[in-house]
Amino acid sequence: MxxxxxxxxxxxxxxxxxxxxxxxxxxxxKKHDNQNDGGRVNTKEEVEAxxxxxxxxxxxxxxxxxTGDDGKRHHVGFPxxxxxxxxxxxxxxxxxxFHHNDDGHVIVEKKGLKxxxxxxxxxxxxxxxxxxxxxDTHHATNAHKVLDFSITKSVVxxxxxxxxxxxxxxxxxxxxKTKKIPTGFSRVLEPLVLYVRDEIAKPNIGAKHxxxxxxxxxxxxxxxxxxxxxxxxxxxxNVTGQIAVTAALxxxxxxxxxxxxxxxxxxxxxxxxxVPVLIRPVLxxxxxxGAMLIKPFSLLVRLFANxxxxxxxxxxxxAIMFTLKQSIGVxxxxxxxxxxxxxxxxxxxLVAFLQAYIFTMLSALFIGMAVEDHDEHH
Amino acid sequence: xxxxxxxxxxxxxxxQTILLLALIGLMVKFAWKPIxxxxxxxxxxxxDALAAAENARKEMQNLQADNAKLVKEARAERDAMxxxxxxxxxxxxxxxxxxxxxxxxKLIENAQASxxxxxxxxxxxxxxxVAELSIGIAESVIKKELSNKKDQLKxxxxxxxxxxxx
Amino acid sequence: xxxxxxxxxxVIGAGIGLGQIGGKAMEGIARQPEATGKIQTAMxxxxxxxxxxxxxxxxxxxx
Numbered sequence: 001m002x003x004x005x006x007x008x009x010x011x012x013x014x015x016x017x018x019x020x021x022x023x024x025x026x027x028x029x030k031k032h033d034n035q036n037d038g039g040r041v042n043t044k045e046e047v048e049a050x051x052x053x054x055x056x057x058x059x060x061x062x063x064x065x066x067t068g069d070d071g072k073r074h075h076v077g078f079p080x081x082x083x084x085x086x087x088x089x090x091x092x093x094x095x096x097x098f099h100h101n102d103d104g105h106v107i108v109e110k111k112g113l114k115x116x117x118x119x120x121x122x123x124x125x126x127x128x129x130x131x132x133x134x135x136d137t138h139h140a141t142n143a144h145k146v147l148d149f150s151i152t153k154s155v156v157x158x159x160x161x162x163x164x165x166x167x168x169x170x171x172x173x174x175x176x177k178t179k180k181i182p183t184g185f186s187r188v189l190e191p192l193v194l195y196v197r198d199e200i201a202k203p204n205i206g207a208k209h210x211x212x213x214x215x216x217x218x219x220x221x222x223x224x225x226x227x228x229x230x231x232x233x234x235x236x237x238n239v240t241g242q243i244a245v246t247a248a249l250x251x252x253x254x255x256x257x258x259x260x261x262x263x264x265x266x267x268x269x270x271x272x273x274x275v276p277v278l279i280r281p282v283l284x285x286x287x288x289x290g291a292m293l294i295k296p297f298s299l300l301v302r303l304f305a306n307x308x309x310x311x312x313x314x315x316x317x318x319a320i321m322f323t324l325k326q327s328i329g330v331x332x333x334x335x336x337x338x339x340x341x342x343x344x345x346x347x348x349x350l351v352a353f354l355q356a357y358i359f360t361m362l363s364a365l366f367i368g369m370a371v372e373d374h375d376e377h378h
Numbered sequence: 379x380x381x382x383x384x385x386x387x388x389x390x391x392x393x394q395t396i397l398l399l400a401l402i403g404l405m406v407k408f409a410w411k412p413i414x415x416x417x418x419x420x421x422x423x424x425x426d427a428l429a430a431a432e433n434a435r436k437e438m439q440n441l442q443a444d445n446a447k448l449v450k451e452a453r454a455e456r457d458a459m460x461x462x463x464x465x466x467x468x469x470x471x472x473x474x475x476x477x478x479x480x481x482x483x484k485l486i487e488n489a490q491a492s493x494x495x496x497x498x499x500x501x502x503x504x505x506x507x508v509a510e511l512s513i514g515i516a517e518s519v520i521k522k523e524l525s526n527k528k529d530q531l532k533x534x535x536x537x538x539x540x541x542x543x544x
Numbered sequence: 545x546x547x548x549x550x551x552x553x554x555v556i557g558a559g560i561g562l563g564q565i566g567g568k569a570m571e572g573i574a575r576q577p578e579a580t581g582k583i584q585t586a587m588x589x590x591x592x593x594x595x596x597x598x599x600x601x602x603x604x605x606x607x
Contacts, residue, residue: 057390085389121387148389155393162401169409176416193413203585214414215406223401243382244391248398298596305599358592365589382603 047319053102055238055311056120058153059095063235075100080156085147086124088113095150104132104140115146122148154245157237161226169193169222196221196360204364209371213364216256220249221360228307228352232314232345240355241308243300250300253363254292261370295366299359306355310348317341550605558598565591 062077079096088111097108104116104123107130114125116132123143125132132140172186172193182190196218201210227239239245267273269287272280320337328336520533569587573580 056385057387121384147392148387149393150389152390154390155397158394158397162397165401166404166409169405169413173409173412173416176412180420190413190417193410194417197414197417199585211414215410216402218410219398219402219405223398242387242390243385244387244389245394247386248391248394251395252398298593298600301599301603302592302596305603354588358588361585361589362592 044323047316047323051312051315051319053120054236054315055241055308057238057242058120059098059117059122059150060100061153061156061235062100065100073100080153081151082122083149083151084115084122084124085149086111086113091115104134104143107131116140116143118143121145122150153237154239154242157227157230157239158245161223161230161239165219165222165226192222193218200357200360200364204361205368206372208373209368212260213256213367216252217360217364220252220363221356224249224303224359225353225356228356229349231307231311232348232352236311238307238311240303241311243304246300246304249303249359250296253299253366254296256363257367257370258291260367262373264373265370291366295362299362303355303359306351310344310351314341314344314348317344547605551602554598554601554605558594561594562591565594 059082060075060077060079062075064077065073065075068074079094082093082095084091091110091113093108093110098106098117102117102119104118106116107125108115114129116123116125118132118140122145123132123140124146125143129142132143135141168185168189172182172189175182175186181187197210197214200221201214201217205213224240227237227245230237231240269291270284272283272287275283317340318337320340321333324333324336565587569583572583576583
C-alpha cells in the first residue's frame with residue numbers, strides 16, 4: 001500500500017510537471033482565435049475554455065501540443081476511431097480528419113453526410129447545409145447530434161483499466177492454485193479484495209446474501225478506483241467525470257437491486273403495511289421515486305461531480321501560474337501554483353479512493369435493503 | 379441541468395454498459411470466483427486447524443484428567459489394601475491375644491484347681507495328723523485320768539457335750 | 545445571478561450539515577473509541593447522502 005502510494009505520488013508529480021510544461025506552455029501574447037482545444041492559454045477566459053475542454057471526453061488522444069516557428073499549432077498524439085450511427089447507417093473514420101478542430105469549422109464528408117465536431121460532440125449537418133451556423137448562444141441551428149459509439153479517450157481509459165484489472169486479478173487467482181499466500185503485487189491486492197468483501201459487502205448486504213453480489217461490488221470498486229487514479233495521471237483521462245459513465249454504473253446498481261428485490265421489499269415500497277390505506281399511495285409514490293430516481297441519481301451525480309470538481313480545481317490551481325503572473329511575478333505564481341496543486345492532488349488521491357468506496361458502499365447498502373428478509377414486525 | 383444533459387453522450391453510455399457487462403462477466407469468471415473460493419477455502423482451513431488445535435487441547439486435558447483419575451484410583455486401592463492389611467494384622471493380634479488369654483485363664487484355672495486339691499489334700503493330712511495327735515494326746519490323758527472314777531465320768535460327759543454340739 | 549445565490553445557499557446548508565455530521569461523529573468516537581469503525585461507516589453514508597442532495601440541488605439550480 002505504501003509503495004503503491006509512493007508510486008501514485010510520483011506519478012502525480014510527473015503529471016503536474018507534464019501539465020505545467022505542456023498544457024500551458026506559451027510565451028507569446030499574440031491574440032488568436034478562441035480555439036480551446038489545447039491552444040495557447042494565458043488569459044482567464046482561455047484558462048476557463050481550456051479547463052472546460054479538458055474535463056470533457058475527447059475524440060483524439062493528444063499527448064501535447066505546441067506552437068511551431070511558423071505560428072501554427074502542432075498536436076502530438078494519435079487519432080482514435082470515430083464510429084457513428086447516422087441516418088445512413090454506420091459511419092467510421094479516424095478522428096484525425098477533424099484536424100483537432102472543436103468548433104465546427106472543419107466538415108468531414110462520409111457517405112454523403114457532413115459531420116462537424118463542436119465541443120467534443122459530433123454533429124450531423126442537415127441536408128443541404130454546407131457549414132454549421134450558430135445562434136446567439138452558440139448552439140448549432142442546422143445540425144443535430146448523432147449516436148456516437150466512437151472509441152473516445154474515455155473508452156480507451158476504460159479498456160486500459162479493464163485489461164489492467166483483468167490482468168492483475170486473474171494473476172492473483174492463478175497464484176492461489178499453487179500457493180496459499182500470494183506474492184509480489186498480488187499481495188497488495190488480496191487485502192483490498194478482503195476489505196471490499198468484509199467491510200463493504202458483508203455488513204451492508206448481510207452474511208446470508210452477500211455472496212451473490214460480491215463479484216459486482218468488487219468489479220465496480222476497483223473499476224472506479226482505478227479510473228479515478230487514472231484521471232490523476234498524465235494524459236488527463238476524465239472517465240469517471242463523464243456523466244454517461246457514472247450513469248451506466250448507477251443504472252447497473254439500480255437494475256441489480258430492483259431485480260433481486262424480495263417480495264417484502266416491493267410490498268413495503270408500493271403498499272406499505274401498517275399504514276392507513278389512504279396514505280399508502282402517497283407513500284408508494286415517494287418510495288418509488290426514492291428507489292427508482294433519487295438513489296441512482298445521487299450515485300451518478302456524486303461520482304461525476306466529485307471527480308469533475310477535482311479535475312477543475314487541480315487545473316485551476318495550476319493555471320494560477322499564468323493568471324497571477326502579472327501580479328506576483330513568474331516565480332511567485334509558479335511556487336504558489338505548485339504548492340497548492342500538490343496539496344489538492346494529495347486530497348484528490350484520497351477522494352479517488354473515497355468515491356470508489358462510497359459508490360460501492362451505497363450500492364451494497366441499496367442491495368442490502370432490497371434483499372433483506374422483511375419479518376412482519378411493524 | 380441542460381448543460382449536464384448536453385454533456386451526456388448516449389453512445390458512450392451504451393459503450394460503457396457493454397464494456398462493464400463484459401468486464402463484470404470476465405472478472406467474475408476468471409478472477410473473483412477463484413479468488414473468493416480460495417480465500418474461503420483458506421479461511422475454512424484456518425478455522426478447521428484452529429478447531430483441531432482446540433480439540434487436541436481438550437483431548438490432552440481429558441488425558442490428563444484420566445491420568446489423574448488413574449493415579450487417584452491407584453492410590454485409593456493402595457490405601458484400601460493397606461487398610462485391609464492393617465485390619466488383618468489387628469485381627470490377628472486380637473485373636474492371638476484372645477487365645478493367649480484363654481490359655482492363661484485355663485492355666486490359672488488348672489493351677490487354682492490343683493491348688494485347691496493340694497490344699498484339701500494338705501488339709502486332710504493335717505486333719506489326719508491332728509486326729510492322730512489328738513488320739514495320742516487323748517490316750518495319754520485317758521491313761522492318766524482313768525485312775526479317778528469321778529474324773530472319768532466328767533470327761534465323758536464333757537466329750538459327749540462337745541460331740542452333740544459339733 | 546440568482547442561480548449563484550442559490551448555489552451559495554446550498555453550499556452553506558450542506559456545509560452546516562456536514563459539520564454537524566462530522567462533529568457528532570467525532571463526539572461519538574471520543575465517547576466510545578471502540579465503536580469507531582461503525583460510527584465512521586454511518587458517518588460516511590450520511591455524509592454521502594447529504595452530498596448527493598447538495599450536488600443535486602447545485603446541478604438542478606445551475607440550469
